[in-house]
Amino acid sequence: MQIPLVDYLVLGDEPYLQANECTNCGARFFGRRNACAHCGHREFKPVRVSDTGTLRTFSIVYRAAPTIPTPYVSAIVLTDDGTSVRSNLINIEPDPAKITLGMKVKLDTYVVGTDDDGQEAVAFGYAPV
Amino acid sequence: MAQDIWVLGTHMTAFGRYPDQDAVDLAAAAALGALDDGGVTISDMDLLSCGTLFQANAGMGQQVQKQIGQTGIPVYNVSNACATGATALRTVIMAIRAGEADMGLAIGVEQMGKMGLLAGGARKEKNVYEPSGRFGAVMPIDGILGTDTMPGVFAQAGMEYANDNDGVGFEQFAKVAQKNHAHSTLNPLAQYQKEFSLEEVMGSPMQSYPNTLLMCCPTGDGAAACVLVGEERFATLSREQQSRAVKISASVLTTDPYVESGAMQPDVNTLTRNAAQTAYEQAGVSPEDLSLVELHDCFATAELIHYDNLGLCEPGGAGDFIDRGAPWRDGDTPVNVSGGLISKGHPIGATGVANVYEVATHLRGEAGDRQIEGANVGLAHVIGLGSSCGVHILEKSGIS
Known part of the structure; x- marks a missing residue:
């Protein structure tokens, strides 16, 4: 059994992220909104977010709460359809010399933990293309 | 045109660690310092605004009154993340501009001690995954989906x-x-x-x-305060008070x-x-x-x-x-x-x-x-x- 780390990650043969898109202005949100933070419209539709994009910014985090493995690369990715996503860069060395702003990346998933019932939590990250 | 506002008196404690004092002591020291600096007393104040983030529900302004003078004036306790102090100042400024006060005291205070890293949550090891929160997360996402730190x-x-x-x-x-x-x-x-x-x-x-x-x-401890005055009351003050005052433009x-x-x-x-x-x-x-x-x-x-x-x-x-x-x-x-x-x-x-x-x-x-x-x-x-x-x-x- 697998369960997504967050509800906007849709699992399957080709996992993808799902956003709520304002039907008036097209602004996209992960998580629910009562009205659009951009235009105030109150209707949204679920949309599939592009799984490729570019690295907008990053930080290599060495200092975190004790149970969180470090270092890790925190990143903001701008997908090819113009949606900002917060996640980790994966399958890359946490070395500033290896990470280039603007580099092409692609969504990938991995098992991040297993609970007492044997259920696996699946997280997503972005890997260099 | 709204009336001009002036900083009449101001004071800050040295910032650092104060294991033998609490936030009320620090705030009171800053407040009395600002009143003395402006040549006025708590009895001249028409309102008090007090900003603190981590003790936002402590009634800090009223606790300070107990230390420096309970004159019955309105207190506004404010909290606005790292803009908390600026918000305390603006609360007094708005009251003077609205004509509800001639003079007021704004205080900002925090006692953090060695608080360490702010934001970023620990992860629990043993549990059964249940989606919760606004993202239906089955565990804290800090460090997995980027950083909160x-x-x-x-x-x-x-x-x-x-x-x-x-x-x-x-x-x-x-x-x-x-x-x-x-x-x-x-x-x-x-x-x-x-x-x-x-x-x-x-x-x-x-x-x-x-x-x-x-x-x-x-992270650290400290407090700062300003006495603010509107231009009508400012005009009645001594030449020395006026020359040391600073205009908020x-x-x-x-x-x-x-x-x-x-x-x-x-x-x-x-x-x-x-x-x-x-x-x-x-x-x-x-x-x-x-x-x-x-x-x-x-x-x-x-x-x-x-x-x-x-x-x-x-x-x-x-x-x-x-x-x-x-x-x-x-x-x-x-x-x-x-x-x-x-x-x-x-x-x-x-x-x-x-x-x-x-x-x-x-x-x-x-x-x-x-x-x-x-x-x-x-x-x-x-x-x-x-x-x-x-x-x-x-x-x-x-x-x-």
Whole structure:
């Protein structure tokens, strides 16, 4: 059994992220909104977010709460359809010399933990293309 | 036209660690200091506004009254992340402008001790996964889906600027911290007063690339306060009080308007730009007129991008601005001559009042060894994630 780390990650043969898109202005949100933070419209539709994009910014985090493995690369990715996503860069060395702003990346998933019932939590990250 | 508001008295405690005092003691010391400095008493105050973040539900303003005088005036306890102190000031300013008060006391205080890393949650090991919260998360996402930690979030804000502009990298960010540590050696109120070489800054333990330990503000304790007065009451004060008073020529608070990436990475730029533009218009001054700036350098990466947000440099030119030494105390626009949050310290609720204290002290010509000679206009900026931005522009009295 697998369960997504967050509800906007849709699992399957080709996992993808799902956003709520304002039907008036097209602004996209992960998580629910009562009205659009951009235009105030109150209707949204679920949309599939592009799984490729570019690295907008990053930080290599060495200092975190004790149970969180470090270092890790925190990143903001701008997908090819113009949606900002917060996640980790994966399958890359946490070395500033290896990470280039603007580099092409692609969504990938991995098992991040297993609970007492044997259920696996699946997280997503972005890997260099 | 709303009436002019003046800082009549101001005081701050030294920032640092106060294991033998509590936040009420610190706030009371700052409050009495500001009243004495202005030549007035608690009986002259028509209202009190008190800002603290981590003790926001403690009724801090009323606790301070018990220490310095229970006169029955209204108290407004405010909390607005790192913009808490600026919000306390604005609460008094708005009351005076609304005609409900002639004179009021604004206090900012925080006692953090050695609180360590702010934000970023621990992960539980043993459990059964159940989606919860706004994202239906089965475990805390910090460290899996990016970072919640403050050094990391502000690192990303800086690296985004580096992505968009040439000539900005680790070294430029490090130079910011080198400057602020050097400046702090002249400020006896600073939590740390030690100079470091650029190599020492860059070589200190990495917290969140590109922010090393010496590029991050410490946690700490402290308080600051201002007595504010409207122009009608100001006109009745003594010549000495009037000549030492400092005019508040702009007071602005903004929040972050919608931007596409804002829900993923807090946008600390747009609200700062909006606040600065409004403040320059209110005051009728431009960035070139500023004798000094105290801005919100919670991390070195933050200070660099605010050079651009506050219009202190050419658009996109923050890297060049620090490279040519412009924000040093002998440069074009001295920035954070107090040592900034990085070295003066950042007891959160106190910061937005302490910045105004610093600027006012220079405008009065009373800043001692760190005095910027001939200072006549200064700007104080704070930003709290979430987000709120406070900008105040202050001018020398001109009355002698």
